[in-house]
Amino acid sequence: MQAEIALNVQQSIRPGECVDTFYNGKENNLKQCHATVLDNRFFQGLQSLSSNSSSTITFNPNEGLAEVILTIQLPQPTGGGGVGLAVPLGWGYNILRRIGYRYGSSQLYYITAAQNLIQTLSLCEDSGKKQQMLFLGGQAMTSVADWADPVKRTAYVYLRLPHSSPALSGGALPFCSDVLTAPIQLQLDLTDFTQVISAQAGSDPVPTALSSGSVNFSQVTMQDAGNLVARRFDMSKHALTIPLPEGWTQEEVTFPFTAGASDGNFSLSLTGCKAGDLKKLRVWFTSPADTSGTVKNGAIYYPPSSVRFAINGLIYLDSQSGSYLLSNVIRRRTPPSVTASYLASVAPPAYTATPVASTWVEIDLATPFALGNTGESYLGHGVPCMNSVLNLTGNMPVPGQTYVCHCEFVLNCSWMASRGSAEFVF
Numbered sequence: 001m002q003a004e005i006a007l008n009v010q011q012s013i014r015p016g017e018c019v020d021t022f023y024n025g026k027e028n029n030l031k032q033c034h035a036t037v038l039d040n041r042f043f044q045g046l047q048s049l050s051s052n053s054s055s056t057i058t059f060n061p062n063e064g065l066a067e068v069i070l071t072i073q074l075p076q077p078t079g080g081g082g083v084g085l086a087v088p089l090g091w092g093y094n095i096l097r098r099i100g101y102r103y104g105s106s107q108l109y110y111i112t113a114a115q116n117l118i119q120t121l122s123l124c125e126d127s128g129k130k131q132q133m134l135f136l137g138g139q140a141m142t143s144v145a146d147w148a149d150p151v152k153r154t155a156y157v158y159l160r161l162p163h164s165s166p167a168l169s170g171g172a173l174p175f176c177s178d179v180l181t182a183p184i185q186l187q188l189d190l191t192d193f194t195q196v197i198s199a200q201a202g203s204d205p206v207p208t209a210l211s212s213g214s215v216n217f218s219q220v221t222m223q224d225a226g227n228l229v230a231r232r233f234d235m236s237k238h239a240l241t242i243p244l245p246e247g248w249t250q251e252e253v254t255f256p257f258t259a260g261a262s263d264g265n266f267s268l269s270l271t272g273c274k275a276g277d278l279k280k281l282r283v284w285f286t287s288p289a290d291t292s293g294t295v296k297n298g299a300i301y302y303p304p305s306s307v308r309f310a311i312n313g314l315i316y317l318d319s320q321s322g323s324y325l326l327s328n329v330i331r332r333r334t335p336p337s338v339t340a341s342y343l344a345s346v347a348p349p350a351y352t353a354t355p356v357a358s359t360w361v362e363i364d365l366a367t368p369f370a371l372g373n374t375g376e377s378y379l380g381h382g383v384p385c386m387n388s389v390l391n392l393t394g395n396m397p398v399p400g401q402t403y404v405c406h407c408e409f410v411l412n413c414s415w416m417a418s419r420g421s422a423e424f425v426f
Helices: 002-013 091-095 113-122 127-136 144-148 324-330
Strands: 036-045 054-059 064-073 096-103 109-112 154-158 184-190 212-222 240-243 253-258 265-269 276-286 306-311 314-319 337-346 350-359 361-364 383-385 390-395 402-411 414-418 421-425
Touching: 036 054, 054 212, 064 091, 064 184, 091 096, 091 113, 091 154, 096 113, 109 113, 113 127, 113 154, 113 276, 113 402, 127 154, 127 337, 253 265, 265 402, 314 324, 324 361
Parallel strands: none
Antiparallel strands: 036 212, 054 184, 064 154, 064 212, 096 109, 096 184, 240 414, 253 402, 265 390, 276 361, 276 383, 276 402, 306 314, 306 390, 337 350, 414 421
16 A cells, blocks of 8 residues: 555656556557668769779669668789788778768768768767677788788778768668759768888788779668658758758867877867857877888877866866766767777788777767667757867877877757758758
8 A cells, every 4th residue: 555655656746658568558669650671782883993082972862871881892912912011900991081971962071081980989889889890890901811811801881971870779760862853972082002001111012902892872762652751742842850860070170289298288279160059079189100100000099198178268078087988988888999909010021910999089068868769869959159269188198299189079960951952950
């Protein structure tokens, strides 16, 4: 009796919807309104496979565009089959220099290869999936035997576009391209291969082109095309709002600096933020020494030992002794870190690949909120920024060393689809 009274009291004072945890009912079941089918049969080859080249990939309006994956393969080097050559884990992501995208007749926007990698890893549900994404992005190759294996010379790169997310929990719905009249275009710029592939003195020639490269589209189609929005409404008179799964990120901005000689301190003014509702920043630090020598180490990120972030003098993050590492863990599914491989030259022409933690910093400005189901979206407001002064200060682990601070701003954004195109609304 007392339990029932306690239950009734709690039922009467607590807001919320009553959910049956014994029988199935409308309050604890979801069902698909429109029957759809997923297929992965669309491939398109890169127009150019050469180092420092660019290719444009076109997806004509054809219902739902879901995931986009790039598959590339390096050739077996001529000469000794790879003597003196090596690449680190995840080299496929490093082969890209920049990704451009245009939806319909919208503007052409870009993100860098590093942004593509960090966003992909950040959105994974767990550490195992995150590590697999990097592993499938290209296995480390440090010997002739590795270069002889076509599996290791093949990389699968996830293209993190505004409409997509690698997460299943809280993941994205396909982009409904039926509202467009112009195609979706992707521009894939390849980097200089000599900046990715390590080559010691007397090594075999660095490959100057990929042996193959193609883009695979996942597509979602309606079983009854009459249910498409473009069939049911005149889109020249109506508009459809399409939320982005996480937010919109402009192309990263970089700030080279030298850490203080005594305690590794730094102070940066983060310029270049677009006016809008700033919900988070991602910051990562690289060392030019990792790519300036004969050994090329990409995707190695160095965490600051302390960091402070302020907008117009108001401090939003103050982390001493790396306390942000725990804050970043509890506010998302996985920590902002991944195990990468660090190449080192030993007894030329040999290499070693040592596992190292590669860590970035996520500065949240919106109240954390967890999404549980595929296709859910949540608008969490951050800090309105317009001509604001953003300052980042802190300390780096090695005093007197040269670093580069990379910063991307994540803003609230949606598409407004109408008249055959889709424009971003901030």
